[in-house]
Amino acid sequence: MKKHRVLVNTLLISLPIAAMGLSLLFGKYQATPRDVLNVLLSKFSPTSDTKISPMLEVAVMHVRLPRVLLAMLVGMSLSISGASYQGLFRNPLVSSHILGVASGASFGAALAILYSAPQIMVQLSAFLFGLIAVGIALAISSLYRTSSTLTLVLVGMITSAFFSSLVSYLTYTADVNLKLPAIVFWLMGSLAGASMKNLGFAIIPMAAGIIVLLAIRWRINVLSLGEDEAKALGIDTRRMRIIIVLCCTMITSASVCVSGVIGWIGLIIPHFARMLVGPNHRALLPACLSIGGVYLLLVDNLARTFTSSEIPLGILTGIIGAPVFAYLLTRGERWS
Numbered sequence: 001m002k003k004h005r006v007l008v009n010t011l012l013i014s015l016p017i018a019a020m021g022l023s024l025l026f027g028k029y030q031a032t033p034r035d036v037l038n039v040l041l042s043k044f045s046p047t048s049d050t051k052i053s054p055m056l057e058v059a060v061m062h063v064r065l066p067r068v069l070l071a072m073l074v075g076m077s078l079s080i081s082g083a084s085y086q087g088l089f090r091n092p093l094v095s096s097h098i099l100g101v102a103s104g105a106s107f108g109a110a111l112a113i114l115y116s117a118p119q120i121m122v123q124l125s126a127f128l129f130g131l132i133a134v135g136i137a138l139a140i141s142s143l144y145r146t147s148s149t150l151t152l153v154l155v156g157m158i159t160s161a162f163f164s165s166l167v168s169y170l171t172y173t174a175d176v177n178l179k180l181p182a183i184v185f186w187l188m189g190s191l192a193g194a195s196m197k198n199l200g201f202a203i204i205p206m207a208a209g210i211i212v213l214l215a216i217r218w219r220i221n222v223l224s225l226g227e228d229e230a231k232a233l234g235i236d237t238r239r240m241r242i243i244i245v246l247c248c249t250m251i252t253s254a255s256v257c258v259s260g261v262i263g264w265i266g267l268i269i270p271h272f273a274r275m276l277v278g279p280n281h282r283a284l285l286p287a288c289l290s291i292g293g294v295y296l297l298l299v300d301n302l303a304r305t306f307t308s309s310e311i312p313l314g315i316l317t318g319i320i321g322a323p324v325f326a327y328l329l330t331r332g333e334r335w336s
Helices: 002-023 035-046 054-089 101-115 119-141 149-175 178-187 194-214 215-224 227-232 238-258 265-277 281-305 313-329
Strands: none
Touching: 002 054, 002 149, 002 265, 002 281, 035 054, 054 149, 054 215, 054 238, 054 265, 054 281, 101 119, 101 149, 101 178, 101 238, 101 281, 119 149, 119 194, 119 238, 149 178, 149 238, 178 313, 194 215, 194 238, 194 281, 215 227, 215 281, 227 238, 265 281, 265 313, 281 313
């Protein structure tokens, strides 16, 4: 058992590093591992005499590297958010979008695109409306006498349906030639616009939420036992539930605002992680960070190299995720 744990931990640490290194080689501009290594070293060693092609430097430093880092961050964020929600709600079928954050962010982005806002405003609008959607869900759930997680899930479904309807209305009224294609493409999910500016915009809320979730992951173990058991052990379930929801909302909203809506990651990655490390959230959440980041990075590599035109990530994650989840259903006894 100890050897197995060491092997799994080594794999979870080394796999993201290897995947990021290999991903820098993929793209329309051909580059060898040595070329990529020289470009990276030239940034840390300005006195190097190695001649670097300007096109290669742009391709690696300004196109591939931001996209690789952003893919890792988004995959990590969606997977740890999904795992946290599954533990909080004690339901393996919930995902990081359960409380309407994706629908709210989609409405915010569609609204900004409709009014020809610049890219940074589209992202900011998506981020804010993602927070607003979950805030509405929390406010409505607080009106009920019972503060159960089931009530919160049902209110989240209502909020999601409401904002989805608003998105449908915006797409219906959008200009068919100019606005509608941009809205539809954003809703499909993509990292084509990845840049260091996008990375800087998203990394702060993502990192803050991830750090807090990692710090309280043992409490998620207690909450997954049930509210009565958690209260008996001295956990303030209402306060802890709000903290987890806010952290998950923050990192999911930040992910959606820079990548669009990418489904299935927060649903299936936690199940893969449980197969490797078990249901203990102390090991589960770090494993989700590694597996989720690598998974989205590999899918993004496929999206940008499989055909001459880039495939939206939401399409690929759905095509891959649906049959994989169907397979996981046959192994339901391994979920807990």
